[in-house]
Amino acid sequence: MKPAKPDLARPGIIGPRLVLAAVVALALAPVAAIAYGSMAGAGPGAGLLSPFAAAGQALTVPRNARALAFSLEQALMSALAALALGLPGAWLVAHYDFPGRRLLKALSAVPFSVPPLLVVLSFVLYFGRSGWINRLSMMAFGLSEPPFTFLYGFWGIVLVHGFYNFPIVLQTVGEVWARIPRDREESARLLGAGRLRAFATGTLPSLAPAIAQATGLAFLFCFFSFAVVLVFGGLTGSTLEVEVYRRARIEADPSGAAAIALLESAVAMAVVALIGLAEGKNSAARRGGTPVKRERPAGWSAIALLAYASLIAVFFFGPLAALAVEAFTVSGPPGEAARAGFGNFARLFARAGFLSSLADTAVTALPAAFLAAFAGSLAAVGMGRKDFRGRGLAGLPLAISGIVAALGWSLIFPDGGNALVVPVLAFTALPFVIKSVSGALATLEPGPGLAARTLGASALRATLTIKFPAVAPAILAAGAFSFAISAGDLNAPLVLGRGSFQPIPILMYRLTSSYRFSEACAAGLVLALMTGLVFFAKDGGSDARA
Amino acid sequence: MLELRGLARTMGDFALNVDLELASGAIGAILGPSGCGKSTLLRLVAGLEHPEAGSIELEGRRLDSLPPEARGVGLVFQDFALFPNMSALRNIEYGPRMRGEPRAGREAKARLLASSLGLSALLERQPSSLSGGEQQRVALARTLAAEPRLVLLDEPLSSLDAGLRRRLRGEIAERLREAGVMALHVTHDVEEALAIADRVYLMENGRITETGSPEEVYLRPRLASTARFVGRGPVIPAEPGSPGLLRTALGDFAWPIGVGPGGPGRLALFFAADAGNLLPWAEAGRPNTLRGRVVSASFLGRCRRVVMDCGQLILELDLDPGAMPRRGENLCFDIPPDRCMLVTEEG
CATH class of the missing domain: 1.10.3720.10 (MetI-like)
Structure with missing residues (x-):
């Protein structure tokens, strides 16, 4: 028999629904204020729905449609990049013990706590026209022009976003993966399933919600990306987030800003709803069991680990190192070498x-x-x-x-x-x-x-x-x-x-x-x-x- | 004295309704299968859940409207529930601290209790670094340090391995008797209940079905359900036959004159698994005999247990360890009338 939930174990002090209502009201207040502002701006007689009509109307303006398309496109590619970078890491931290494992897991704090501007700066210093990689290649291959110029465009944004957000996937998926009992996959194997099929039967169903949740979160953060696009997107495109800012503060176009802000929030709410769905399924999976035993990598798993570690070192820690080195590099007067x-x-x-x-x-x-x-x-x-x-x-x-x-x-x-x-x-x-x-x-x-x-x-x-x-x-x-x-x-x-x-x-x-x-x-x-x-x-x- | 009167709680289609009395200073054991409501009963007495009806009286004081901290009732949790943010010592002296006792006094008390439980060397350790048995002892010390009038133990040994379980159950009973505190111990382990308790309460489907001393419930159960749960021997449905005889699917049985059924309800015949004597096959058919074919036999050390196919029923009987029955062999047993007992199926 399942015991009834003990009356005293629930720390609900205030009515849970009341608190929830307050949180929702707090979230909707700025959107409502923007909608109201745009309604007032539309003059007397404007209906309650006019802000949303305006948001819909905004889509017919080519510049806005382009911004929406660009926002979605770069966010999707960035989220997929984060997924591709995060999944191998999730597998490694879930199944193997190796030096640096804790560091890798701790990187999940990065997307939330390292300012995007710092990340932008570090990638400029590392992959930029006169960054480390370009200078190194020019020196090594005797080139007169920097070979890598992708940074200031769509793929540059995707690269930065991918490496900025992959730790979300690594942590969220890795945590679940570590708790999926291996005997499910093993029993599938013993019942005649191949390696892939066993993975699909025994592991993937529990893993899928975590993957969806993490990818959705990465998508949302990239969709909202501001500093990265502000610096790199100048020529290629602009996200809705940057457009709202430009209209409101640079072009003094409050009604335009309002329309785009409503559009952006509507898309984001849909994404958050999907993330919420995935999270609901995921938390059910996460409640299960204790982490399974981890092994030391050996053989091909050691090779995989090494490859992954090099990838992260070059693309993630490299830029950060460039940032630190740059901070301590003092450029002298013209003609003189820089020194530390x-x-x-x-x-x-x-x-x-x-x-x-x-x-x-x-x-x-x-x-x-x-x-x-x-x-x-x-x-x-x-x-x-x-x-x-x-x-x-x-x-x-x-x-x-x-x-x-x-x-x-x-x-x-x-x-x-x-x-x-x-x-x-x-x-x-x-x-x-x-x-x-x-x-x-x-x-x-x-x-x-x-x-x-x-x-x-x-x-x-x-x-x-x-x-x-x-x-x-x-x-x-x-x-x-x-x-x-x-x-x-x-x-x-x-x-x-x-x-x-x-x-x-x-x-x-x-x-x-x-x-x-x-x-x-x-x-x-x-x-x-x-x-x-x-x-x-x-x-x-x-x-x-x- | 502890008195529970009509203590009721429903959870979905499960209904708990308990009457129970336990003498001052005595140790009671509530024995029943998992899911019978034993843990819920303890939580009601401790005040962690609220009854829908009924009363709880401890030494003449009504408890049911008091908050848990004012009841003077201690509970040793199944998973110990030690405070992970405190050392063993801080855990043990928590109760005295809540009563506002000065630090020196409560520490001395905690150390004294700890030494009687062999915990002196572990007092500065965090709960997570203690073994299961050590955590269990800290939990007991913590409960006793609060000087409750009644200690409740919720399957406190179930997460420990068999050897430790046997050792600790003796130790717990001894500490409780030493402290002179009454206790109510919940378990599904028959041997544990018999070993610890002065009084055993059989519980089934949210109700106490039978109460008695350990000897009574083991040797002379009143109900068929008690006999089945205690597992001392077969229980065979029966009805009154010709005078002085019980009719069962396996034949007629006589039982000691003057020993009537324990209560109303359908009858059943109960005897200890080792009550039977082997008879030559020719004797089969007389009253008080059983016959059947050996399905399997396993050596259990102090006896050899045979599973017998008796046509209508499968019975488990214990033979002398030296007996060597063969699979498929036909055996005949004599169950002397003075070993036969009548029990009743409830309702």
């Missing part, structure tokens, strides 16, 4: 306004992280561990891009100014906090909390002494994550920033635009250091407790 040193940092810190840039980042990202961690934890606890209909709607904020959120909230609070950056950043980080804390709550064993009650602890004390410490690491991690997302975010300050407000991503963007790569890299490293410090502080806390 801290000159870029010295110049950066000597810049008028760099310290205030640091301060701008700190005073927006820290409160945003606290706000996101607090609100997200509250929402996760409020929704409790119960599965209820509509729970998937909690992912809705994912469908609101950074630019759309910033634009919408600035319509709701037109006088919000720079202060508005904080809640908008917190809003962007919210779905990740909810997911992380909900995950921790789901794995929370009910036993210890109940045991505390039988040992004389009140409900509150049992929560404080037993349940909270079990969830606290997830909340801290989510907070650190939110800080990383907020500190590296370019979109919100770009849309909302007024006056001299210039957090580090904006500074990096301006330095990159004026081809001062070395200083931009140095600024990027300072940003990475700040984020690293926050993660360190978080881990220090948990070490002290253990």
